Amino acid sequence: MHGLDDLPERERELVEAAQRGLEFKCSDLSVDSLVSDAVDQRDEVRAELLRELLTGRYGPLDPHGVRVRGARIIGRLDLDHVKSEVGLSLIACVLMGEIHAEYATLRHVVLRGSHLNALHADGLCVEGDLVLEDVKIVSENENGSIRLLLAEIKGQMDCDSLVVSNTSGPALLADRIRVGSDLFLRSVSLASSSESGSLQVTGAKIGGDLALDKAKISNEAGPAVVGDSIKVGGSIHFNQTQVLGTGPEGAVRLLNAQIEGQAGFKGGAVINGSGPAIIADGINVRRDIIFHAFKSRGDHVDGAIRLPGAQISGQGEILNSEVANSSGAAILADNLQVGGNLIVQTVKAVGSGHFGTFRLVGAVISGRFVFSDVEIGNASGPAVHADTLRVNGSIQWQRFVAQGGSNSGMVRMSGARVGVQLDFQGEIVNNAGVALHADGLSVESRMMLAIRAHGVGKLGVIRLPGARIGGQFEFHRTYVSSTSADLIELQGATVGGAMFLPFKSLCPAEGTGKVCFHPGRIGIDDFKYATLGNGSWHQWLHLIRCHTGRYRPQPYQQLAAIERAAGHDKNARNVLVAQQRDRLIRSPESIGKFPFTFFHRIWGAIAGYGYRASYLATVLIAFLFMAGSIGYIAGQVDTRPGHHVAERVVPGNVADKTNPGVSCSTIELIGLGLDRGLPLGPAGMRNRCDLDTSTKRGQAFTIAMWIIQAFLWGLVTLGIAGYTSLIRRPS
Incomplete structure (x- = not known):
């Protein structure tokens, strides 16, 4: 231990103050005044003296440690490997040299309001708090202005209002630092030019909150904030924070970060003109993540x-925010997992490219997925790309606008699964392809589309082939338009409840006839639904017949089954008759060539393809009337004097040419016609009255009867076939 006699008076006063636990006030000068050259030597303190005090050269010190205010510290403060029982406080001081405290151990370190050249303290251990509040550092140090690699701060680290400018390296380098409580970086201003980052806390462990509220952090050569693999025991706050980064490594990096509390980005902005704004792949947030009144722009x-x-x-939550990317997705969140709801409200997002503007491929949302007052644009790709998305709750999109040009779909939800219901209310415009692309979508309950949709191309405007809707499916006030595409594709889809179609979009005249010149098309091959939700069966039949691209039997069969299940058998028969007529017009090859098409026409005209028994009965009666009439006429036509074509049968079947024949009664003649014409067993009338086939006139009447009999055979066959449903094949 050295004596004090050899020390100048001011230094003796400092030593005595440290021993007595008092703060040594060197001057009342401001920090700016201390920086100038015109400073009295009484206002200066040698850095070496501070080291000597902390190493115990002048004996034990009070637990309050060394406390100096308003001093100009001369020389480099070398505390490397110093282990002290007390701490160091330099308040409103100016340090002319750097501070080095690598692997030092101090009770506390307070540099509040001081100006430094640099602080290099890798491996520093502080038993209490590290306070860098209102510290200002201006340097050109490629190793970093503040270095705290592997440091351990057992208390709180307070860097509020810290100002650091480094034109050659990081502003604050604290990779793998451990902070027992909170790390405050509120209202800081960190500016640097470093490829590795301006604020670096990779692998850091923060026991409490990490607060960067109202901070301004920029980097002209790389990321602004690098926090890959950081672990935060509390929450992380970027409230009203302005971050400007450069390059492909992003402006804010939080890869694989673990946040036990909340992650909040409120009222600030993260900008990167040449790369991503925020890179947070694999981040784990135990509570909520919130983007509120936030702006982000990347490239x-x-x-x-x-x-x-x-x-x-x-x-x-993404609320009242704007996100833009001129080269890719605005928000890319493939395989994101959200334990609660995902709420996107009053947001404007603009992206570019085939990845999509808002990308949620393979994401899992345990609660609801809500879009409200959202505008999303992409001139060269999807606005929303959410293939194989899984939402255990409901999807509710209200006042949603998606527009741009994408040949793969403007809103993509192919293979998505929704646990409850899905409601879309908004506008989807795609000038290069499908508006809503949702092949294989699965919704457990109801689905409602109340949208204006426009698309182009051959794949349709609204695509839902293979979709499965557990409840009803309603197109509510939906308007669908296209210049070159089918409007709605529902091939292979299944709806467990009622089906409501946008008839006005498909057929503005809302027609029910057999012919329509409106170009709207719907694809409903193998489409199954439980009941008709809107429109009459005539309108549905009109759509199937006039607004489908080709003949397919299943839509007719489905509509007929719905009507039959509702007890409307006549309507069902009319639908099936219309099916056969449409088959003849649009798919004659399925019937065959002539004469099959001819017989098909006759079959339809006479028997209604087996679905109209009254037609067949009427024709049968008509032919039987013809047969009876021919029998009666035969009894009035002469073959020779005294004989007629039909007359009494001569016993022994021996013709008597000398005596006149015996005329048959009217009943016998009619019975003869029926007996000759009936395809079934004879009634026995011919035993008393028959045609004289030995004459030419008798032979002509016989041939006429044969023709009638052949027709009656055919009609009976059709009747039996229709009754046994042999002709009711779905073709």
Whole structure:
């Protein structure tokens, strides 16, 4: 231990103050005044003296430690490997040299309001708090202005209002730092030019909150904030934070970060003109993640805000925000997992490219997925790309606008699964392809589309082939338009409840006739539904007949089954008759060539293809009337004097040419016609009255009877076949 006699008076006063636990006030000068050259030596303190005090050269110090205010510290403060029982406080001081405290151990370190050249303290251990509040550092140090690699701060680390400018390296480098409580970086201003990042806390462990509220962090050569694999025991706050980064590594990096509390981005902005804005692949947030009144802009194919593989145990919220990316997705969140609801409200997002503007491929949302007052645009790809999305709750999109040009669909939800219901209310415009592309969509309950949709191309405007809707499916006030595409594709879809179609879009005249010149088309091959929700069966039949691209039997069979199940057998028969007529017109090859098509026409005209028994009965009666009439006429036509074509049968069947024949009665003549014409067993009338086939006139009447009999045979066969449903095959 050294004595104090050799020390100047001011230094003795400092030593005595430290020993007595008092703060040594060196001057009342401001920090700016201390920086100038015209400073009295009484206002200066040697850095070496501070080291000597902390190493115990002048004996034990009070537990309050070394406390200096308003001093100009001369020289480099070398505390490397110093282990002290007390702490160091330099309040409103100016340090002319750098502070080095690598692997030092101090009770506390307070540099509040001071100006430094640099603080290099890798491996520093602080038993209490580290306070860098209102500290200002201006340097050109490629190793970093503040270095705290592997440091351990057992208390709180307070860097509020810290100002650091480094034109050659990081502003604050604290990879793998451990902070027992909160890390405050509120209202800081960190500016640097470093490829590795301005604020670096990769692998850090923060026991409490990480707060960057109202911070301004920028980097001209790389990321602004790098927090890959950081672990935060509390919440992370970017409230009213302004972040500007450069390059493909992103402006804010939080890859595989673990946040036990909430992650909030409120009222600030993250901008990167040459790369992603936020890269948070694999982030794990145990509570909510919130983007509120937030602006983000990036320029990279990988997305402006990246959240692929992220796990959000609470709720995800994007409110009153704007996100833009001129080269890729605005929000890319493939395989995102949200334990609560995902709410996107009053948001404007603009992206570019085939990845889509808002991308949620393979994401899982345990609660509801809500879009409200959202505008999403993409000139060269989907607005929303959510193939194989799974939502255990409902999807509710209200006042939603998606527009642009995508040859793969403007809103994509192919293979998506919705646990409750799906409601779309908004507008989808695609100038290059499908508006809503939802092949294989599955909705457990009801689905409602109240949208204006426009698309082009051959794949349709609204695509739902193979979809499965457990409840009713309603197109409510939906308007669908296209310049070159089918409007709605429902091939192979299944609806468990009532089906409501947008008849006005498909056929503006809402026709019910056999012919229509409106071009709207709907694809309903193998489409199954439980009941008709709107429109009469005539309108449905009109759509099937006039607004489908080709003849298919299943739509007719489905409509007929619905009407039959409702007890409307006549309507069902009319539908099936219309099916056969449409088959003849649009698919004659399924019937065959002539004469099959001819017989098909006759079959329809006479028997209604077996579905109209009254037609067949009428024709049968007509032919039987003809047969009876021919029998009666035969009894009036002469063959020779005294004989007629039909007359009494001569016993022994020996013709008597000398005596006149015996005329048959009217009843016998009619009975003869019926006996000759009936295809079934004879009634026995011919035993008393028959045709004289030995004459030419008798032979002509016989041939006429044969023709009638042949027709009657055919009619009976058709009747039997129709009764046994042999002709009711779905073709």
